[in-house]
């Protein structure tokens with residue numbers, strides 16, 4: 001059911017496309033595209049920051065092994081960072097389980113070595129290093145948990161667009177929950193905020209494939 | 220005697236109290252340092268009228284509340300659900316990242332352990348469900 005005018009239009013489009021290709025050879029085209037997309041491969045589940053990719057401000061926290069955790073720890077690896085608190089019954093365990101499944105799906109030792117997982121506690125009052133250690137040990141001993149004073153935490157959370165709110169009814173309230181962002185942050189080997197995704201049991205394989213693409217693409 | 224009882228039951232059908240069909244009742248285990256647990260299950264109300272879950276009780280937990288994880292101001296927030304109504308013939312799923320039972324254990328839970336939890340319904344009836352602690 002093609003009309004005569006659409007045939008003509010198609011011919012013009014085809015002609016101009018041919019003209020464009022001859023004016024700009026394939027090599028220069030792809031070179032331009034690559035710069036525009038920071039050489040990022042097509043991804044399924046992770047949303048990349050693209051032009052918004054930004055270096056992180058200097059921060060210093062402490063990990064569950066009582067080691068300093070600062071910007072230099074993020075260099076040369078792709079880091080997945082999730083913000084929460086260990087007294088969280090639903091969202092944090094579910095997300096950590098999902099990320100654990102993602103890591104198991106990576107298989108390739110080169111890729112595995114290039115991906116690190118961090119759980120950042122925004123509840124430093126209760127989440128002391130020994131509590132973080134037992135928490136990491138339970139989910140995946142290869143994961144690292146970090147926390148620090150609220151000022152330092154806020155340096156990192158605001159740079160990453162992560163929000164949290166401690167829901168204490170009284171200053172001495174021992175049982176309280178903490179509202180927090182539900183997405184996982186992706187930090188690139190340059191230590192920049194590079195992307196994010198919402199973890200879900202249904203996107204475990206897709207996130208794993210994306211990480212393989214990113215790791216292979218950055219070599 | 221038992222024949223008489225059967226006969227009596229057949230002749231005077233009792234007004235059935237609501238009984239929910241519960242499937243995959245489980246508790247996510249967490250390390251002993253974590254003071255809370257989440258419970259999940261699939262609930263079907265096979266009755267011809269709606270019924271609500273009004274409360275829970277268990278010797279293993281000092282408190283059990285119904286919660287729903289919702290997105291609020293861009294954050295994951297746990298909202299208290301005072302009463303969970305299950306319409307006639309309807310199915311409600313409590314699953315990770317959504318509706319859950321928020322529970323404070325009296326002692327650390329162990330993977331594989333089975334824990335009885337009693338559900339109290341709006342018609343005054345109650346039923347006990349066995350929850351399995353899963354890794």
Ligand SMILES: [Cu+2]
Nearest residue numbers: 089286297321
């Ligand atoms: Cu809850």
